[in-house]
Amino acid sequence: MTDADPAVDADAAADAGPLADLDPDLRRVVSDIESLGVPPWHALSVREARRIEDDLFGGDGDPTETLPVASTLDLGIEGPDGDDLPLRVYRPPETPAPTLVFFHGGGWCLGTLDSAADLARRLCRRVGAVVVSVDYRLAPDHRFPAPVDDAIRALEWTRDHGESLGGNGVVGVAGSSAGANLAAAAALATPADTAPAVQTLLYPITDRAFATDSYEANADGPLLTREDMRYFWRQYLRSDVDAANPYAAPLRAGDLGRTAPAVVVTAERDPLRDDGAAYAARLSDAGVPVDHLDYDGMCHGFCSFAGDVPAADDAFDDLAAATREHLAAARGE
Numbered sequence: 001m002t003d004a005d006p007a008v009d010a011d012a013a014a015d016a017g018p019l020a021d022l023d024p025d026l027r028r029v030v031s032d033i034e035s036l037g038v039p040p041w042h043a044l045s046v047r048e049a050r051r052i053e054d055d056l057f058g059g060d061g062d063p064t065e066t067l068p069v070a071s072t073l074d075l076g077i078e079g080p081d082g083d084d085l086p087l088r089v090y091r092p093p094e095t096p097a098p099t100l101v102f103f104h105g106g107g108w109c110l111g112t113l114d115s116a117a118d119l120a121r122r123l124c125r126r127v128g129a130v131v132v133s134v135d136y137r138l139a140p141d142h143r144f145p146a147p148v149d150d151a152i153r154a155l156e157w158t159r160d161h162g163e164s165l166g167g168n169g170v171v172g173v174a175g176s177s178a179g180a181n182l183a184a185a186a187a188l189a190t191p192a193d194t195a196p197a198v199q200t201l202l203y204p205i206t207d208r209a210f211a212t213d214s215y216e217a218n219a220d221g222p223l224l225t226r227e228d229m230r231y232f233w234r235q236y237l238r239s240d241v242d243a244a245n246p247y248a249a250p251l252r253a254g255d256l257g258r259t260a261p262a263v264v265v266t267a268e269r270d271p272l273r274d275d276g277a278a279y280a281a282r283l284s285d286a287g288v289p290v291d292h293l294d295y296d297g298m299c300h301g302f303c304s305f306a307g308d309v310p311a312a313d314d315a316f317d318d319l320a321a322a323t324r325e326h327l328a329a330a331r332g333e
Contacts, residue, residue, distance in 0.1 A: 023297035042231035095166035104175030107232030126320035181206030197330035267298035
């Protein structure tokens with residue numbers, strides 16, 4: 001009798017279990033994360049969830065080597081509450097360039113400039129844009145609408161001052177998950193004559209509705225569960241009344257026809273897939289140009305694994321190309 005190979009056992013379990021429908025390369029990455037035994041987000045206090053998220057994903061550490069950009073700059077602007085609103089600016093080699101104001105994910109409760117560094121750097125490199133990453137206030141310390149107010153403030157400040165950072169006057173917004181929700185809210189809140197050139201939304205949260213087909217199919221994840229999302233919404237909203245506010249739930253907006261052109265990225269194995277798909281459909285029905293990029297075999301957060309998962313890397317190329325096209329169109333190119 002020989003000892004079993006743990007790696008083989010783990011692969012076999014993944015092939016037969018809830019990860020079975022994932023792209024094989026993504027399945028290995030997710031299996032490695034799940035093997036760490038981290039409890040689900042909803043089982044943790046916000047303080048402990050932040051610590052674990054920082055341990056797992058924090059550190060601008062060595063994206064600096066694997067995802068180099070021309071320069072980075074940390075600065076603070078006056079926020080809506082009078083305190084500093086921290087920003088981190090990533091510049092591509094060639095400027096002036098379009099600018100993207102970027103909001104990290106984390107259920108409005110988690111996330112830092114460091115944990116979002118990989119996505120910000122990839123956007124800078126592949127879109128060829130100046131990226132302004134925003135360290136917005138987090139719930140439950142700062143509930144809705146504080147993060148939205150920060151997002152709007154960062155967008156307005158960048159529109160006014162972006163050329164000093166290497167921008168060419170064209171400004172878009174981008175975000176992942178809860179950050180995509182904030183990007184969509186900021187785009188909705190901006191007057192049509194100064195609307196962003198694009199809103200690039202990676203697996204966005206657009207409504208508080210937990211009975212969609214994608215929530216039913218992916219209630220247990222991977223990486224994000226229905227209970228996690230219930231937990232995040234509880235931390236974010238002041239009351240159930242806020243759930244009907246279009247700046248909290250952009251899918252509830254009555255008129256989407258005056259908002260920005262969009263690139264909406266969704267994943268087959270994500271509870272939020274239908275959030276993104278419904279928002280893309282509403283934008284299209286309202287006459288807003290939209291690219292809905294949907295990926296089989298992918299799960300929530302997959303763009304963060306572009307360095308390890310070839311299919312995710314290809315998807316990042318797709319979303320970067322679509323974003324570039326909208327930014328170029330805003331300059332009449």
